[in-house]
Amino acid sequence: MRALVQTGFGGPEVVSLRHVPDPVPGPGDVLVRVRACALNRLDLLQRRGPAVLPRFRLPHIAGMDVAGHIEAVGGAAGGLATGDRVVIDPTLGCGTCRRCAAGDPGHCASVRVVGGNVPGGFAEFVVVPARLAHRVPGHVDLAEAAALPSAWSTAWHAALTVGEIAAGETVVVQAAASAVSIAAVQLAKRAGARVVAVAGSDAKLALAADLGADLLLRNDADVVAAVRRFTGGEGADVALDHVGAATWRTSMDALRAGGRLVTFGNTTGDEVTLSLAGVYHRGLRLLGSGAYTEADFAAMLAAYFGGGMRVVRNAEYGLDELPAASAAAESRAAIGKVLVRP
Numbered sequence: 439m440r441a442l443v444q445t446g447f448g449g450p451e452v453v454s455l456r457h458v459p460d461p462v463p464g465p466g467d468v469l470v471r472v473r474a475c476a477l478n479r480l481d482l483l484q485r486r487g488p489a490v491l492p493r494f495r496l497p498h499i500a501g502m503d504v505a506g507h508i509e510a511v512g513g514a515a516g517g518l519a520t521g522d523r524v525v526i527d528p529t530l531g532c533g534t535c536r537r538c539a540a541g542d543p544g545h546c547a548s549v550r551v552v553g554g555n556v557p558g559g560f561a562e563f564v565v566v567p568a569r570l571a572h573r574v575p576g577h578v579d580l581a582e583a584a585a586l587p588s589a590w591s592t593a594w595h596a597a598l599t600v601g602e603i604a605a606g607e608t609v610v611v612q613a614a615a616s617a618v619s620i621a622a623v624q625l626a627k628r629a630g631a632r633v634v635a636v637a638g639s640d641a642k643l644a645l646a647a648d649l650g651a652d653l654l655l656r657n658d659a660d661v662v663a664a665v666r667r668f669t670g671g672e673g674a675d676v677a678l679d680h681v682g683a684a685t686w687r688t689s690m691d692a693l694r695a696g697g698r699l700v701t702f703g704n705t706t707g708d709e710v711t712l713s714l715a716g717v718y719h720r721g722l723r724l725l726g727s728g729a730y731t732e733a734d735f736a737a738m739l740a741a742y743f744g745g746g747m748r749v750v751r752n753a754e755y756g757l758d759e760l761p762a763a764s765a766a767a768e769s770r771a772a773i774g775k776v777l778v779r780p
C-alpha cells in the first residue's frame with residue numbers, strides 16, 4: 439500500500455510517500471480502507487519532535503483520526519463485516535489494568551494510540567482491533583466522521599465530563615474556532631449553556647456565531663470586563679482553555695467566585711503564574727482534562743450522529759500533498775479540520 443512514512447524529526451521533508459507491505463489483520467482485528475484521515479496538532483508535534491507519546495518509534499505512520507470501509511476482518515470482529523463504514527477510536531489500553539477496567543484506556547501505562555505510537559491513517563489501509571471501529575450511519579459522510587475522534591472526544595471530556603457544564607451556565611470558550619473548540623461551543627450550547635466565544639479574528643468569531651455562540655469577543659479586547667457585563671457583574675461559571683499561557687490569566691479572572699477553569703492544552707506555553715489567594719479566596723476549581731474515556735467517545739458519537747451539530751472542514755489533500763496539508767494545519771489563520779485522503 440501507499441503510506442506517508444516518517445523517518446526523522448523536522449519539517450514535512452522527514453515524511454515521504456512510500457510503498458510498504460499491506461497490514462494484515464490478526465484475530466479480532468479489522469483491516470480498514472482509509473477514506474479520510476484528519477490531521478491533528480499531535481501529528482505535527484510528533485513530526486517536529488521530540489515524540490510526545492511513550493513507545494513512539496521511527497519509522498512511523500501518523501494519522502489518529504480515521505474513517506473508512508472495512509476491507510477484511512480477522513476472525514470474530516464483534517459483528518462488523520466487510521464493507522461496513524466505520525470511524526476509529528484511536529485510543530487502546532492493555533485491557534487489564536485498573537484504568538482500562540474503568541473504561542479509561544487513555545491513562546493506561548501501556549496505551550497505544552493509532553497514528554500516535556502505532557501505525558495510523560496516513561495510508562491506504564490501517565489495522566485496528568475491532569472494538570475500536572464504530573459504525574457510521576448512512577447520513578454522515580466518512581470525511582465528516584474523520585473530523586470527529588480526537589477533537590470531539592477531547593471537547594466532550596473537557597466540557598461535559600470534567601467541566602460538567604449545565605443548562606443556564608455561562609461558559610467562556612478560548613480560541614473558539616479551533617478544532618477542539620468548534621466542538622466545545624456546540625456541546626456547551628447543546629447542554630443549554632450561554633457561550634462566550636473568544637478568538638483571534640473576526641472570521642473566527644463569525645464561525646463561532648454561526649455555531650450558536652451568544653457573545654463574541656476578540657482576544658485583544660477586555661475579555662474580563664465584557665464577561666462581567668454579560669453576567670451582571672458576577673463572572674462566568676466555566677472557562678474552557680486549551681490555549682495555555684497566553685489566556686490562562688484571562689480565563690481565571692473571567693470566572694465568578696466558585697467558577698471552574700478547565701485546562702486541557704498548552705499551545706502558547708506550559709508555564710503560568712498563579713496567586714494561591716486568587717484561587718482559594720475566590721473558591722475557584724482548577725480542573726485538568728486529559729484523555730477522554732470510552733464512554734466519552736461512545737456518547738460523543740451518539741450525540742453527533744443524532745444530528746444538530748456539525749464539523750468544520752478546511753480542505754482535503756491527497757497523500758502526495760502532505761507539505762500543503764501541514765502548512766494548512768499549521769497556519770493560525772486556518773479554520774477547520776484538514777483532511778488527508780489516500
Ligand SMILES: NC(=O)c1ccc[n+]([C@@H]2O[C@H](COP(=O)([O-])OP(=O)(O)OC[C@H]3O[C@@H](n4cnc5c(N)ncnc54)[C@H](OP(=O)(O)O)[C@@H]3O)[C@@H](O)[C@H]2O)c1
Pocket residue numbers: 478479480588589592613614615616617618619636637638639642657680681684702703704705706727728729730767769770
Ligand atoms: N487534553 C487533551 O487530551 C487534548 C487532546 C487533544 C488536543 N489537545 C490540545 O488542545 C489544543 C487545541 O487543539 P486544536 O486541535 O483545537 O488546535 P487548533 O485547531 O490548531 O487551534 C489552536 C488555536 O489556538 C490559538 N492560538 C493562539 N496562539 C497560537 C499560536 N501561536 N499558534 C497556533 N494557534 C494559536 C488559535 O486561536 P486564535 O487565533 O483564536 O487565538 C488557534 O485556533 C492543543 O493544545 C492540543 O494539544 C488536548
Ligand SMILES: [Zn+2]
Pocket residue numbers: 531532533534535536537538543546547548
Ligand atoms: Zn491498561
